[in-house]
Amino acid sequence: MTTTTVQVPPVRRHGVARPGVRHAMGRVLAVLVPSIAIFVPVFLVATFVTFALRSLSGLSPARIQLGEDATPEAIHRVEAQWGLDKPFFAQYWDWFSGVLHGQLGASWTNGADISTLIGLGLGVSLSVATFALLIGVVVGFALGTLAALRRTTWLDRAITGFVTVISVMPAFVVGIVLIEIFAVGLHLFPSAGYVPAQQGTGPWLAHITLPALALSFDVIADVARQLRTSLVAAYRENYVTGAVVRGLSTRRIFFVHVLRNGLGPALATLGLKFPALVGASVVTEWIFGLQGFGRFANDSAQAGDVPAVQGVLVVSILLVVTFNLIVNLVLARVTPASQRGV
Numbered sequence: 001m002t003t004t005t006v007q008v009p010p011v012r013r014h015g016v017a018r019p020g021v022r023h024a025m026g027r028v029l030a031v032l033v034p035s036i037a038i039f040v041p042v043f044l045v046a047t048f049v050t051f052a053l054r055s056l057s058g059l060s061p062a063r064i065q066l067g068e069d070a071t072p073e074a075i076h077r078v079e080a081q082w083g084l085d086k087p088f089f090a091q092y093w094d095w096f097s098g099v100l101h102g103q104l105g106a107s108w109t110n111g112a113d114i115s116t117l118i119g120l121g122l123g124v125s126l127s128v129a130t131f132a133l134l135i136g137v138v139v140g141f142a143l144g145t146l147a148a149l150r151r152t153t154w155l156d157r158a159i160t161g162f163v164t165v166i167s168v169m170p171a172f173v174v175g176i177v178l179i180e181i182f183a184v185g186l187h188l189f190p191s192a193g194y195v196p197a198q199q200g201t202g203p204w205l206a207h208i209t210l211p212a213l214a215l216s217f218d219v220i221a222d223v224a225r226q227l228r229t230s231l232v233a234a235y236r237e238n239y240v241t242g243a244v245v246r247g248l249s250t251r252r253i254f255f256v257h258v259l260r261n262g263l264g265p266a267l268a269t270l271g272l273k274f275p276a277l278v279g280a281s282v283v284t285e286w287i288f289g290l291q292g293f294g295r296f297a298n299d300s301a302q303a304g305d306v307p308a309v310q311g312v313l314v315v316s317i318l319l320v321v322t323f324n325l326i327v328n329l330v331l332a333r334v335t336p337a338s339q340r341g342v
Helices: 014-057 061-066 072-081 088-100 114-149 154-167 171-185 201-235 238-245 250-279 282-287 293-303 306-334 336-340
Strands: none
Touching: 014 088, 014 306, 061 072, 114 154, 114 201, 114 250, 114 293, 114 306, 154 201, 171 201, 171 282, 201 250, 201 282, 238 250, 250 306, 282 293, 293 306
16 A cells, blocks of 8 residues: 655745845835936936037037138038037937937037947946956055054054055056056056957956056045044944943954944945046046047047037936946945944
């Protein structure tokens, strides 16, 4: 006589998992909704002001293409080709609807697609800025943490002095020194140029290392100072005293209580650093022979290429908002203790 055993499939306890998922989604939405609510009106106002700059500047593609001696009839003909004979709000709507579809118009100087030109320069600048940010975060966090753990000692004073010195060193000066030492003297890195990552990771890293190092000094200084200050302040909080009284280990106190509650100011600093690294590295790009986003913005402004400048401003706004949103999401995930008031 055989006995048949009926296997009952395990019952999933949806009620156990759902509260955690809902809590995580609620935390993400708590960050996304206010950020989007702020971004939409800011983006609308910023794009309107950006477009209005053309009318205020008095610049025209006819002046660039025909010169200062152009006749009024020739100027009107060229402006009509570019749609500048339409009413202001009609021009703005045509341009803004194109922006919403990722189309930033054509350059006044050569007629090239601005989205393509910005994409080429942005790829170079994002590569350098991302590597510079990575170097700045790793070294800055290490120095800031070490200074906080050895506060009031000679090591703390040495690190504080070091970050103070590098914070006042211009990136182009650092770049020249790096070229002299590592490119000209030691022949370890190329002195200029850029190789896309598609052509090989090794050559790509070799070409972006020196400019990234030159730009990372300011990030290192800001992250180290902010982290040291916030960690020292966290050590003075009552929850740390309570953890010491409960007999928790020094390592557990630092990673669970001090570090998670002290990361906020240092991470918030990165929200403005990354867009600045992308757009404010014109001189560094000149020194290292990089055709990046900052150099494209500078060349467009000097040439009076208003559509290109407008495209640069739109992309800059998107970079600032996007990276700050990422930082806010990381803060919501990394520092939950501070949100609970622990």
